[in-house]
Amino acid sequence: xxxxxxxxxxxxxxxxxxxxxxxxxxxxxxxxxxxxxxxxxxxxxxxxxxxxxxxxxxxxxxxxxxxxxxxxxxxxxxxxxxxxxxxxxxxxxxxxxxxxxxxxxxxxxxxxxxxxxxxxxxxxxxxxxxxxxxxxxxxxxxxxxxxxxxxxxxxxxxxxxxxxxxxxxxxxxxxxxxxxxxxxxxxxxxxxxxxxxxxxxxxxxxxxxxxxxxxxxxxxxxxxxxxxxxxxxxxxxxxxxxxxxxxxxxxxxxxxxxxxxxxxxxxxxxxxxxxxxxxxxxxxxxxxxxxxxxxxxxxxxxxxxxxxxxxxxxxxxxxxxxxxxxxxxxxxxxxxxxxxxxxx
Amino acid sequence: xxxxxxxxxxxxxxxxxxxxxxxxxxxxxxxxxxxxxxxxxxxxxxxxxxxxxxxxxxxxxxxxxxxxxxxxxxxxxxxxxxxxxxxxxxxxxxxxxxxxxxxxxxxxxxxxxxxxxxxxxxxxxxxxxxxxxxxxxxxxxxxxxxxxxxxxxxxxxxxxxxxxxxxxxxxxxxxxxxxxxxxxxxxxxxxxxxxxxxxxxxxxxxxxxxxxxxxxxxxxxxxxxxxxxxxxxxxxxxxxxxxxxxxxxxxxxxxxxxxxxxxxxxxxx
Numbered sequence: 001x002x003x004x005x006x007x008x009x010x011x012x013x014x015x016x017x018x019x020x021x022x023x024x025x026x027x028x029x030x031x032x033x034x035x036x037x038x039x040x041x042x043x044x045x046x047x048x049x050x051x052x053x054x055x056x057x058x059x060x061x062x063x064x065x066x067x068x069x070x071x072x073x074x075x076x077x078x079x080x081x082x083x084x085x086x087x088x089x090x091x092x093x094x095x096x097x098x099x100x101x102x103x104x105x106x107x108x109x110x111x112x113x114x115x116x117x118x119x120x121x122x123x124x125x126x127x128x129x130x131x132x133x134x135x136x137x138x139x140x141x142x143x144x145x146x147x148x149x150x151x152x153x154x155x156x157x158x159x160x161x162x163x164x165x166x167x168x169x170x171x172x173x174x175x176x177x178x179x180x181x182x183x184x185x186x187x188x189x190x191x192x193x194x195x196x197x198x199x200x201x202x203x204x205x206x207x208x209x210x211x212x213x214x215x216x217x218x219x220x221x222x223x224x225x226x227x228x229x230x231x232x233x234x235x236x237x238x239x240x241x242x243x244x245x246x247x248x249x250x251x252x253x254x255x256x257x258x259x260x261x262x263x264x265x266x267x268x269x270x271x272x273x274x275x276x277x278x279x280x281x282x283x284x285x286x287x288x289x290x291x292x293x294x295x296x297x298x299x300x301x302x303x304x305x306x307x308x309x310x311x312x313x314x315x316x317x318x319x320x321x322x323x324x325x326x327x328x329x330x331x332x333x334x335x336x337x338x339x340x341x342x343x344x
Numbered sequence: 345x346x347x348x349x350x351x352x353x354x355x356x357x358x359x360x361x362x363x364x365x366x367x368x369x370x371x372x373x374x375x376x377x378x379x380x381x382x383x384x385x386x387x388x389x390x391x392x393x394x395x396x397x398x399x400x401x402x403x404x405x406x407x408x409x410x411x412x413x414x415x416x417x418x419x420x421x422x423x424x425x426x427x428x429x430x431x432x433x434x435x436x437x438x439x440x441x442x443x444x445x446x447x448x449x450x451x452x453x454x455x456x457x458x459x460x461x462x463x464x465x466x467x468x469x470x471x472x473x474x475x476x477x478x479x480x481x482x483x484x485x486x487x488x489x490x491x492x493x494x495x496x497x498x499x500x501x502x503x504x505x506x507x508x509x510x511x512x513x514x515x516x517x518x519x520x521x522x523x524x525x526x527x528x529x530x531x532x533x534x535x536x537x538x539x540x541x542x543x544x545x546x547x548x549x550x551x552x553x554x555x556x557x558x559x560x561x562x563x564x565x566x567x568x569x570x571x572x573x574x575x576x577x578x579x580x581x582x583x584x585x586x587x588x589x590x591x592x593x594x595x596x597x598x599x600x601x602x603x604x605x606x607x608x609x610x611x612x613x
Contacts (some may be wrong), residue, residue, distance in 0.1 A: 004429040004466060004469075004470075005465065005469035005470070006433075006462045006465035007429055007432055009387060010384050010388045014384075024494075024495065027495075028497045029495070031497050037567040038557050040497070040500060041553045041557045041560065042550065042553040042557070043501040044500075044504020044507070044508060044553075045512070045549055046550075047504070047505035048506075048511070048512040048549075049512060049546060049549040051512070052513055052515070052516040052545060052549075053516075055517075055520075056520065056541065056542060056545075058533050058534065058535050058537075058538035059530060059533045059534055059535065060535070061535060069542070074546075086497065087505075090498065090502040090505050096473060097474075097476070098357060099354075099421075100421055100422065100470040100473055103383065103469045103470055103473050104469070104473050104476075105380070105383045105384065105387060168432075168462060169433070169435060170435060170436040170455060170458070171436075172439065175435075190535075194535065194539060197535075197536075197543075198543050201539055201540060202546055205543070206547050206550075209546075209547065316394075316395040316601060316602055316605055318604070318605035318608045318609055319398075319600070319601035319602055319603070319605025319606070319608065320395040320398045320605070322608060323398040323399050323401075323600065323601055324398055324401065327398075327399075327401045327402050327405050328405075330402065330409075331405040331409045338410070
């Protein structure tokens with residue numbers, strides 16, 4: 001469920017980046033205050049463990065297909081929210097850079113979707129609340145399943161909202177939700193049970209790994225849920241602010257650029273039909289692409305100017321091909337140049 | 345199942361990053377920021393503007409050729425990776441059926457155009473991210489991140505993660521080989537075995553972290569990690585940044601494609 005750059009508008013991507021970066025800096029500050037220096041290698045190596053864990057496939061009981069774990073909740077249970085958030089973020093950084101999962105702009109959204117929810121919602125509000133009272137195997141199972149499922153549902157919901165508010169997809173909101181949420185419910189159930197299994201099994205072999213680290217966690221968490229919630233609230237406000245700021249500056253810039261692109265280069269006699277099309281394009285694109293609803297096919301005055309249409313689209317096509325040819329020639333030229341330089 | 349084939353040559357991508365070309369020599373901060381700005385420009389295109397995206401191919405092509413990076417590696421990864429964007433995009437032609445333009449009598453709907461523009465954006469952004477890491481060593485990138493004022497704890501454990509990624513993956517594949525050698529067909533891949541398998545791996549990982557910590561202590565670690573600063577901003581860094589960003593700006597605000605196409609069409613006529 002990695003978001004991709006191609007599905008985001010700059011406004012949404014930027015807002016998510018702001019939110020994730022803020023949380024990252026906040027977590028690092030929290031850790032710097034009280035951290036066992038033992039945690040430094042542990043965090044890094046556990047991040048590598050998540051990668052290794054994702055390499056191991058297992059057979060999913062009912063369907064018989066194979067899957068792998070995500071691992072966000074395990075990290076949070078082992079390391080506590082602050083350290084876990086940093087580790088999840090760095091796993092996502094490596095995935096974005098080396099595996100092209102997502103992308104640089106989508107990284108902010110991905111860290112938010114897969115880091116915030118397990119670390120700051122599911123863990124303190126669900127897992128800890130249940131396990132605090134009694135740490136029996138049953139309680140751990142219930143807590144893990146519930147927290148993983150809810151974390152994933154929130155993540156999937158965010159993916160839908162981010163894509164939708166970027167105005168890229170034509171999928172109606174309802175259909176999109178129906179596509180995403182049930183799949184992630186199934187994934188969440190399996191991941192939840194696997195998470196519980198791992199926590200219980202590791203606890204039976206090396207109870208100190210799960211419980212002792214709890215001591216480290218207690219230090220870094222500071223034990224106050226209130227603070228976390230307040231911080232999240234502030235973050236939400238900042239993010240919202242960034243959102244609306246982007247949203248309000250965006251359409252102006254867009255309209256301006258469209259006018260600049262199409263308004264000047266036209267011959268006077270063609271002006272009327274073209275400005276008609278212009279308006280249409282503007283209607284389609286400029287009304288805040290972030291919040292635009294899927295276009296209903298009412299605007300069908302188009303075919304009345306087929307000739308002009310072909311001219312503009314033809315020049316677009318010709319120009320596009322020409323630019324691509326230029327780029328390819330540029331690439332070949334660079335290669336040749338490089339080879340010559342190497343010889344001399 | 346060897347380490348490299350399973351992990352899409354991340355070791356290979358790493359080895360590419362130690363070449364010595366103009367692109368490799370640029371300051372990592374500059375490369376990071378310029379690539380980020382590039383992606384922002386690319387995704388800022390409205391969904392029906394397909395042709396305007398074409399000039400932007402020049403940036404990845406420049407990184408690829410000037411950085412002396414084999415096209416095959418990057419292309420393979422771009423094709424292989426993340427079907428999510430395609431999965432979401434393919435619904436556009438189904439839902440958006442308003443005819444946007446007619447080409448040689450064939451009506452083209454807005455859905456197809458926006459789908460194509462998602463794909464083009466996807467190729468541009470993904471290849472840029474891959475090329476960035478192929479043209480910059482990971483240590484260099486981390487140095488850049490640290491000097492861009494990202495929290496040091498984060499950068500340091502990013503370095504740790506990367507360093508031990510290879511070690512842990514080798515260990516995992518060794519364990520997997522042992523498991524496969526002792527089981528037939530799909531046996532041993534059930535969920536119960538998986539839980540124990542990964543739990544053991546987790547315990548080994550934590551024990552490794554303890555050993556690493558002790559090794560660090562014995563080498564004088566006192567809670568502070570100093571990072572080597574290898575790069576300095578030079579004239580060509582500024583020039584590269586200035587030139588690329590202004591080029592992106594021109595591509596974004598002047599529709600070169602249409603201007604070119606019109607002149608070409610006029611001369612043809």
